[in-house]
Amino acid sequence: MVNDKKKEGINIIPLGIGDPDLTTPDLIINELINQVKISENQNYPSSKGEQDFREAVQKWYDVRFNLKLDANDEVTNLIGGKEGVANIARVFVNPGDIVLCPNPGYPVYENGATKLCDGKIHTIPLLRENDFLPDFEVIESEILKKAKLMYLNYPNNPTGAIASKKFLKEAADNAEDYNFVIVYDNPYSEFTYEDYIAPSLLQIDQNHIEINSSSKMFCMTGFRCGWAVGDKDIISGLRKVKSHTDSGCPIFIQKAVVKGLNEYKSGEKPNIVRNNMKIYEKRRDVLVKGLNDIGWNTDKPKATLYVWTHIPEGETNSMEFIKKLINEGVVLTPGTGFGTYGEGFVRFALTQPIDKIKEALERIEKILN
Ligand SMILES: Cc1ncc(COP(=O)(O)O)c(C=O)c1O
Numbered sequence: 071m072v073n074d075k076k077k078e079g080i081n082i083i084p085l086g087i088g089d090p091d092l093t094t095p096d097l098i099i100n101e102l103i104n105q106v107k108i109s110e111n112q113n114y115p116s117s118k119g120e121q122d123f124r125e126a127v128q129k130w131y132d133v134r135f136n137l138k139l140d141a142n143d144e145v146t147n148l149i150g151g152k153e154g155v156a157n158i159a160r161v162f163v164n165p166g167d168i169v170l171c172p173n174p175g176y177p178v179y180e181n182g183a184t185k186l187c188d189g190k191i192h193t194i195p196l197l198r199e200n201d202f203l204p205d206f207e208v209i210e211s212e213i214l215k216k217a218k219l220m221y222l223n224y225p226n227n228p229t230g231a232i233a234s235k236k237f238l239k240e241a242a243d244n245a246e247d248y249n250f251v252i253v254y255d256n257p258y259s260e261f262t263y264e265d266y267i268a269p270s271l272l273q274i275d276q277n278h279i280e281i282n283s284s285s286k287m288f289c290m291t292g293f294r295c296g297w298a299v300g301d302k303d304i305i306s307g308l309r310k311v312k313s314h315t316d317s318g319c320p321i322f323i324q325k326a327v328v329k330g331l332n333e334y335k336s337g338e339k340p341n342i343v344r345n346n347m348k349i350y351e352k353r354r355d356v357l358v359k360g361l362n363d364i365g366w367n368t369d370k371p372k373a374t375l376y377v378w379t380h381i382p383e384g385e386t387n388s389m390e391f392i393k394k395l396i397n398e399g400v401v402l403t404p405g406t407g408f409g410t411y412g413e414g415f416v417r418f419a420l421t422q423p424i425d426k427i428k429e430a431l432e433r434i435e436k437i438l439n
Pocket residue numbers: 088149150151152153155176223226227255257282283284285286291295296
């Protein structure tokens with residue numbers, strides 16, 4: 071539909087895909103240019119990550135979360151977070167094993183991880199009345215007993231929800247009682263607004279695995295560099311799978327990411343992160359105020375690149391509403407793109423400048439009227 075509209079000459083405002091439009095900080099780009107010229111940085115990397123990369127992640131966890139990790143066996147490199155989210159299932163999930171997958175959720179948990187390992191998806195609904203957090207009380211204990219992995223992701227894509235340390239403790243207690251591993255997918259830990267600071271699951275319990283990456287924090291989605299940290303046996307399993315499937319993220323990219331991570335001197339965001347987040351924060355404010363002004367009640371997220379909102383009154387189906395928007399040249403993601411519990415919702419990505427967001431609001435107002 072979008073292509074047809076483009077052919078008709080309609081100028082499309084894409085607010086669908088969650089890929090930061092702002093550029094990677096110069097400090098990181100300049101480091102990359104210097105590092106790529108060094109001949110040993112052009113060789114095969116080690117799939118577990120270069121020593122200096124693992125030490126930079128270790129230091130980042132210390133200054134950012136006050137967590138002491140061992141760079142030798144509690145940190146490993148990833149070719150972006152997505153790779154770790156998928157490969158961790160190859161470590162643990164045998165055919166028929168249950169994996170607890172939040173819904174709506176990042177589709178890789180169900181597809182790239184559980185299904186490709188012939189695991190069994192157990193859907194964990196994220197409902198608005200529960201602030202888009204799982205309700206452990208309603209999950210049958212037989213299911214929890216059989217579960218191997220649970221994916222959790224806060225700040226959350228697509229809902230923008232956040233999790234308190236109290237909730238993380240409840241999740242970790244359940245994991246301990248029922249003996250499953252939590253894969254805490256934390257790529258939006260730095261994508262936060264105002265004074266909200268996102269926690270790490272490992273601050274509560276280090277017996278799990280946490281995945282993060284440079285993609286969102288440094289606007290580096292195309293560079294493909296991430297990391298997994300946590301329990302050394304889990305990390306060792308992930309390293310085994312990876313050592314037989316990939317040869318790691320290019321050394322010069324790891325070194326550029328080290329430069330970015332080293333900018334953190336405390337739990338506060340350094341300027342290279344804060345400057346971009348201020349821009350996204352302004353866009354969020356304009357979008358959410360604009361939607362409310364035209365009668366579409368929408369909450370302001372405290373984190374992430376997304377605004378997740380119920381379809382306007384009178385609309386009955388996410389996809390049908392998305393089609394109406396495309397007819398006016400505005401592209402959003404239907405909630406159902408993230409699972410059945412996304413029905414009735416749409417996701418805006420804050421990836422356009424303010425003037426485009428305002429133009430999108432004018433077009434949306436026309437539809438609502
Ligand atoms: C929830 C979630 N997890 C993981 C990723 C993967 O990010 P990357 O592979 O770029 O680190 C994304 C990217 O959009 C995401 O939204």
